[in-house]
Amino acid sequence: MAKPKVAFYWCASCGGCEESVVDLAEGVLKVVEAVDIVFWPVALDFKRSDVEAMPDGSIDVAFINGAIRLSEQEAMAKLLRQKSKLVIAYGACAYGGGIPGLSNLTDKEATLNFVYHESPSTTDGAARRPQTHIQVPEGELELPEFYETVKTLDQVIDVDYYLPGCPPTPKITLAAIEAILSGKLPEKGAVLAGDRALCYECDLNSTKPEKLLVTDLKRPHQVLIDREKCLLAQGILCLGPVTRGGCEALCVKGGMPCTGCFGPLERVRDYGGKALSAIASIVDITDEKVLAKVLQAVPDPAGTFYRYSVPASLLTKKRKAA
Numbered sequence: 535m536a537k538p539k540v541a542f543y544w545c546a547s548c549g550g551c552e553e554s555v556v557d558l559a560e561g562v563l564k565v566v567e568a569v570d571i572v573f574w575p576v577a578l579d580f581k582r583s584d585v586e587a588m589p590d591g592s593i594d595v596a597f598i599n600g601a602i603r604l605s606e607q608e609a610m611a612k613l614l615r616q617k618s619k620l621v622i623a624y625g626a627c628a629y630g631g632g633i634p635g636l637s638n639l640t641d642k643e644a645t646l647n648f649v650y651h652e653s654p655s656t657t658d659g660a661a662r663r664p665q666t667h668i669q670v671p672e673g674e675l676e677l678p679e680f681y682e683t684v685k686t687l688d689q690v691i692d693v694d695y696y697l698p699g700c701p702p703t704p705k706i707t708l709a710a711i712e713a714i715l716s717g718k719l720p721e722k723g724a725v726l727a728g729d730r731a732l733c734y735e736c737d738l739n740s741t742k743p744e745k746l747l748v749t750d751l752k753r754p755h756q757v758l759i760d761r762e763k764c765l766l767a768q769g770i771l772c773l774g775p776v777t778r779g780g781c782e783a784l785c786v787k788g789g790m791p792c793t794g795c796f797g798p799l800e801r802v803r804d805y806g807g808k809a810l811s812a813i814a815s816i817v818d819i820t821d822e823k824v825l826a827k828v829l830q831a832v833p834d835p836a837g838t839f840y841r842y843s844v845p846a847s848l849l850t851k852k853r854k855a856a
């Protein structure tokens with residue numbers, strides 16, 4: 535029997551999601567044995583023309599990571615959609631816009647201005663910017679267009695399933711591949727992880743008080759963390775109560791709070807809004823001094839609560855630079 539044909543592709547991504555496939559360790563051998571990888575430009579020498587030459591629907595599943603920032607990424611996502619039976623949005627950037635999506639809090643002009651004119655490492659006095667078309671002696675070169683905003687994968691193509699995480703853990707990646715190989719997939723549109731908050735699978739959950747009241751918030755570098763006690767109960771902003779579980783609380787095990795990369799639970803429309811209201815509900819707001827101190831401890835609320843989901847959120851997609 536022919537092996538299922540699988541494609542991997544990255545869009546606006548840090549490379550961590552690609553790395554996570556390699557992190558399957560001996561699991562990757564099982565995957566390579568069970569499937570036929572027909573496109574994986576980060577690891578194997580495939581070209582876009584190879585995909586264009588494939589019949590429509592001939593790839594069984596395409597795992598696409600990264601958000602959509604450039605016209606080339608949108609074109610590749612559309613091409614892979616056309617050639618694939620299933621498309622999986624792999625990782626927080628493809629799912630909710632992720633870290634690249636934070637740039638939607640400013641605009642394209644301000645982003646390009648900083649990168650090509652103002653950043654401390656910019657030394658080119660002419661401060662050139664990338665052009666979509668440029669004439670060279672050999673002919674005309676074309677570069678992808680830099681879009682006004684960052685989009686999630688499902689804002690440009692139809693997505694069948696989502697694998698959350700920054701990056702997805704080897705365990706949920708293998709479970710998803712096994713579900714695909716066995717044909718035991720849930721309803722289209724599902725997030726391939728559990729639907730319980732992270733706290734339920736955290737080893738420190740038993741130390742989290744039933745009624746939690748925070749009077750002080752601290753950042754991890756400001757305190758000596760007690761590794762035996764719930765981080766939120768220690769006043770460290772941990773987003774475990776509002777974040778989908780499935781990662782087995784790896785960050786908490788490593789002494790760091792959950793920052794929400796697995797995204798919202800099923801019924802939540804806007805992760806950042808939910809996270810903000812959950813944290814606000816445990817802060818002692820009866821005392822103004824306490825409130826001011828707590829607010830001071832969150833110097834970047836958008837980056838804290840919407841770290842992985844600005845493009846997918848209900849927030850305005852961009853704002854003019856101040």
Ligand code: SF4
Nearest residue numbers: 550551625626627700
């Ligand atoms: S989800 Fe995380 S690991 Fe994956 S590309 Fe985005 S930033 Fe990198």
Ligand code: SF4
Nearest residue numbers: 733736764765772774
């Ligand atoms: S708040 Fe954080 S540390 Fe506390 S139980 Fe939940 S995930 Fe664990």
